[in-house]
Amino acid sequence: MASITSTNETVEKRDILIEEIARYVLEKEITSTEAFETARYGLLDTLGCGILALQYPECTKMLGPVVPGTIVPNGTRVPGTSYVLDPVQGAFNIGCMIRWLDYNDTWLAAEWGHPSDNLGGILAVADYVSRTRVANGKEPLEVRDVLEAMIKAHEIQGVLALDNSLNRVGLDHVLFVKVATAAVVSKMLGGGLEEIMNAVSHAWIDNASLRTYRHFPNTGSRKSWAAGDATSRGVALALIAVKGEMGYNTPLSAPGWGFQDVLFKGKELTLARPFGSYVMENVLFKVSYPAEFHAQTAAEAAVKLHPQVAGRLGEIKNITITTHESAIRIIDKTGPLHNPADRDHCIQYITAVGLLKGDITADDYEDEAAGDPRIDALRDKMTVVENKKYSIDYLDPNKRSIANAVQVFFKDGTSTEKVEVEYPLGHRFRREEAIPKIVLKFSNNLATHYPAKQRERIETACLQPNRLENMKVNEFVEQFTL
Numbered sequence: 001m002a003s004i005t006s007t008n009e010t011v012e013k014r015d016i017l018i019e020e021i022a023r024y025v026l027e028k029e030i031t032s033t034e035a036f037e038t039a040r041y042g043l044l045d046t047l048g049c050g051i052l053a054l055q056y057p058e059c060t061k062m063l064g065p066v067v068p069g070t071i072v073p074n075g076t077r078v079p080g081t082s083y084v085l086d087p088v089q090g091a092f093n094i095g096c097m098i099r100w101l102d103y104n105d106t107w108l109a110a111e112w113g114h115p116s117d118n119l120g121g122i123l124a125v126a127d128y129v130s131r132t133r134v135a136n137g138k139e140p141l142e143v144r145d146v147l148e149a150m151i152k153a154h155e156i157q158g159v160l161a162l163d164n165s166l167n168r169v170g171l172d173h174v175l176f177v178k179v180a181t182a183a184v185v186s187k188m189l190g191g192g193l194e195e196i197m198n199a200v201s202h203a204w205i206d207n208a209s210l211r212t213y214r215h216f217p218n219t220g221s222r223k224s225w226a227a228g229d230a231t232s233r234g235v236a237l238a239l240i241a242v243k244g245e246m247g248y249n250t251p252l253s254a255p256g257w258g259f260q261d262v263l264f265k266g267k268e269l270t271l272a273r274p275f276g277s278y279v280m281e282n283v284l285f286k287v288s289y290p291a292e293f294h295a296q297t298a299a300e301a302a303v304k305l306h307p308q309v310a311g312r313l314g315e316i317k318n319i320t321i322t323t324h325e326s327a328i329r330i331i332d333k334t335g336p337l338h339n340p341a342d343r344d345h346c347i348q349y350i351t352a353v354g355l356l357k358g359d360i361t362a363d364d365y366e367d368e369a370a371g372d373p374r375i376d377a378l379r380d381k382m383t384v385v386e387n388k389k390y391s392i393d394y395l396d397p398n399k400r401s402i403a404n405a406v407q408v409f410f411k412d413g414t415s416t417e418k419v420e421v422e423y424p425l426g427h428r429f430r431r432e433e434a435i436p437k438i439v440l441k442f443s444n445n446l447a448t449h450y451p452a453k454q455r456e457r458i459e460t461a462c463l464q465p466n467r468l469e470n471m472k473v474n475e476f477v478e479q480f481t482l
Helices: 016-027 033-053 087-100 115-135 143-163 174-188 193-206 222-242 259-263 278-282 293-315 325-331 347-357 373-379 388-395 428-447 452-462 465-470 473-480
Strands: 002-005 011-014 316-323 382-386 404-410 419-421
Touching (some): 016 174, 033 143, 033 428, 087 222, 115 143, 115 222, 143 278, 143 465, 174 193, 193 222, 293 325, 293 373, 293 404, 325 382, 325 388, 347 382, 347 404, 382 388, 428 452
Antiparallel strands (some): 002 011, 404 419
16 A cells, blocks of 8 residues: 545544555556557547447437527537537447447456457547637647557557456446546546546446346346446546545555455455556457357358358257356356347357358347348357356467367268368467558448548548647537548
């Protein structure tokens, strides 16, 4: 624990983890060229995922102001829409769009999550702050400020996830989104060390939602807006902290009443490594398929096998999916799947679609596509088994593989090859291969929503690194609005 002196001159203890987060946000200079380059692609990919989600009414019904007709001076613009919202509701809208299709970046460790979920809060606050500054005759933030905030939010969420498994105590990973967003946007709003620590302390006291909406028998669409809820709450806590609301010294370690005793089975929250830019440099992009990341390599393997099995579906005897422990724990599902949120978290469903179609899109999780009886017929023939080496390599910090293998066996005794994919296309080890496809994904996502001329303007601005980083945030966001 670190000691601090309070205003009444008595010495109190403060949870060191909270102070480390705050000092990192306030004091750490990010010098990694790789981190900023990855963050640029992450910004475009994340916004593209949000734009694609606007094609789905179940997403768009969640968007807009809490009270219709609300007018917010210097408010946050929501990309792809005409909404102008307060930064809290703006963060919810942007965060909801980003996460809706399960297509943005991913971090896999003891805890899983999607660090770019924090962009909901970061972009909403950056736009609001920039427009307020302009209205007061001051300089707005630049996109490079957004990229730095992304790097730091990624780092906070990802380093917390390395050792601290919320899922094993039934809590949802979006708690780490709330903590990370609260920290970085407190600084963007002008907060100093004390204000950042206060906001972060409130984020831990808030705690997180249960994971029950991600698992049988309750899997549902809340998993698509839970991160928007978390990042918006982080913004709300930052706003009250910078107004001077008090924080708390030991929300984690207080005996009997702190997070660790009440909700973490008495275990101490730990940091596996110092905060830097490790997470952004190693983050996983979902390049090819909108599917839960533990199944990405299974999807790649299934698509490779498609030409060999598409014409022999009636001859299939059984299918073996070889995977790692985390995948078995969260996406190994048999029996009925009730909605898109259920289906995109089922390794058998994802593999079946890849074998049948040679591709997987967001539409494949909708009810109409799921009505194809061939999908469940294939699922019924699947066996999921663990390869212990896959599970070990998944947690190895020098590998962080997400390996899966798929093999199809036919009734005549023949079989396909066992197609093994150790690292998905979005992995750091395949980054050079992935970048052109990330850019293409961005362009294709824009094409679902914008007229050609506006799309061309967006791409011209976004695909020139220096121009993008130096662009004023309010001007950047304006390009995406309707």
